[in-house]
Amino acid sequence: MRIPGIAFFRRPHDLAAGYALDALDGAELTRFERHLRTCRTCPDEVRGFAATATELGRAAAVTPPPSLKAAVLGAVGALSSARDVDAAIAAVLSAADARIVSGATTAGGTATVVASHSGRTVVFTSTGLPMLPPTSVYELWFIGSGGARPAGLVPPAPAGQVRVTAPVLAAGLTGGDAFGVTVEPAGGVPAPTTTPIVVLAL
Amino acid sequence: MEPIRPGPSPAAAEPGDVDLGALLTLVADGDQAAFETVYDRVAPPVFGLIRRVLKDSAQAEEVAQEALLEVWRTAGRFDPARGSGMTWVLTIAHRRAVDRVRSETASAQREVRAATADVAAGDEVAETVAASLEAEQVRRCLDGLTELQRESITLAYYSGYSYPQVASALGVALGTIKTRIRDGLKRLRDCLGVSW
Numbered sequence: 001m002r003i004p005g006i007a008f009f010r011r012p013h014d015l016a017a018g019y020a021l022d023a024l025d026g027a028e029l030t031r032f033e034r035h036l037r038t039c040r041t042c043p044d045e046v047r048g049f050a051a052t053a054t055e056l057g058r059a060a061a062v063t064p065p066p067s068l069k070a071a072v073l074g075a076v077g078a079l080s081s082a083r084d085v086d087a088a089i090a091a092v093l094s095a096a097d098a099r100i101v102s103g104a105t106t107a108g109g110t111a112t113v114v115a116s117h118s119g120r121t122v123v124f125t126s127t128g129l130p131m132l133p134p135t136s137v138y139e140l141w142f143i144g145s146g147g148a149r150p151a152g153l154v155p156p157a158p159a160g161q162v163r164v165t166a167p168v169l170a171a172g173l174t175g176g177d178a179f180g181v182t183v184e185p186a187g188g189v190p191a192p193t194t195t196p197i198v199v200l201a202l
Numbered sequence: 203m204e205p206i207r208p209g210p211s212p213a214a215a216e217p218g219d220v221d222l223g224a225l226l227t228l229v230a231d232g233d234q235a236a237f238e239t240v241y242d243r244v245a246p247p248v249f250g251l252i253r254r255v256l257k258d259s260a261q262a263e264e265v266a267q268e269a270l271l272e273v274w275r276t277a278g279r280f281d282p283a284r285g286s287g288m289t290w291v292l293t294i295a296h297r298r299a300v301d302r303v304r305s306e307t308a309s310a311q312r313e314v315r316a317a318t319a320d321v322a323a324g325d326e327v328a329e330t331v332a333a334s335l336e337a338e339q340v341r342r343c344l345d346g347l348t349e350l351q352r353e354s355i356t357l358a359y360y361s362g363y364s365y366p367q368v369a370s371a372l373g374v375a376l377g378t379i380k381t382r383i384r385d386g387l388k389r390l391r392d393c394l395g396v397s398w
Binding site for chain 1: 232234237238241245246247248249250251253254259263266267270271274275284285286288289292293295296297300304336337340341355358359360362363364365368380383384387388390391394396397398
């Protein structure tokens with residue numbers, strides 16, 4: 001006669017059903033997952049039980065509120081573009097011809113640019129720029145023989161002692177350009193209205 | 203106990219699942235359009251299952267969002283050799299719901315909600331989008347189990363109870379619960395004609 005729960009369940013692969021239903025916790029879960037790595041029959045058994053649980057799950061389907069779709073797709077879009085920007089920034093920073101240029105600004109703090117002429121892009125960061133009122137923004141410029149072309153706005157640095165601004169990726173670098181920063185009305189302007197606080201030769 | 207005759211196998215003949223696996227491969231490469239299609243396919247079971255476990259629509263929406271974003275972030279880990287795309291997605295959803303239930307400190311509140319308003323209790327037939335044939339077959343197969351098998355599996359899967367919680371809720375020895383869940387799930391698997 002077998003005694004349920006004592007002799008019988010010493011064999012961990014009998015826990016496959018509970019595993020598929022997420023009914024194991026703590027030590028039992030750890031024990032079963034360890035066992036799963038070496039057990040020959042368990043993976044197949046877990047697959048069958050998990051597929052069975054899937055049918056139970058399908059049977060519970062209800063139409064979700066539209067707000068769920070908006071929230072999920074919105075978050076995915078944001079994550080995705082952040083990932084694209086990160087990848088583009090990483091590409092500039094690791095470009096074979098990447099050049100780093102740094103300089104103090106007349107407003108205080110330091111502006112740093114990594115430029116890749118082959119990729120025609122630059123990445124701008126800064127430390128210690130003074131905090132601006134909400135009505136103003138630091139604007140970036142490619143400065144060439146034909147004048148200054150907008151290269152983006154600097155997001156406000158988080159409050160703190162060091163005040164490092166998030167990297168800004170700017171595309172459209174052409175040969176002979178310098179890179180400048182001005183203080184402009186919030187939202188930015190198409191052409192600079194003030195004297196640059198720093199100009200970096202690339 | 204009468205043997206349960208296997209019915210037609212809805213799980214086996216599910217062409218949508220094949221596509222879901224392929225779509226997940228596209229999602230792993232960052233394809234947002236593919237993800238939207240995945241969303242449309244999986245959101246009803248993901249949300250419905252989580253709501254069934256949590257018994258609370260607002261919390262279910264929050265946890266469903268977390269689960270669906272996990273699908274987006276980790277689609278590269280989907281391995282067709284280990285199960286269908288739907289199984290992979292619903293495993294994520296169920297684990298998230300169970301984690302929430304077990305971490306909920308105000309579990310007493312949940313018990314009250316569970317007792318007073320079982321959202322799955324058939325008062326929302328109109329909302330149920332599971333193909334009625336499919337849901338009907340699951341119900342029929344559950345009905346074919348012994349009462350203890352059915353109650354154990356239902357508490358474990360639809361309420362997120364652990365083995366000891368099921369044993370204590372039903373006042374039955376832990377070892378018995380483990381046996382009943384295993385035997386019941388085998389019968390359910392055979393009755394549903396699940397292929398894997």
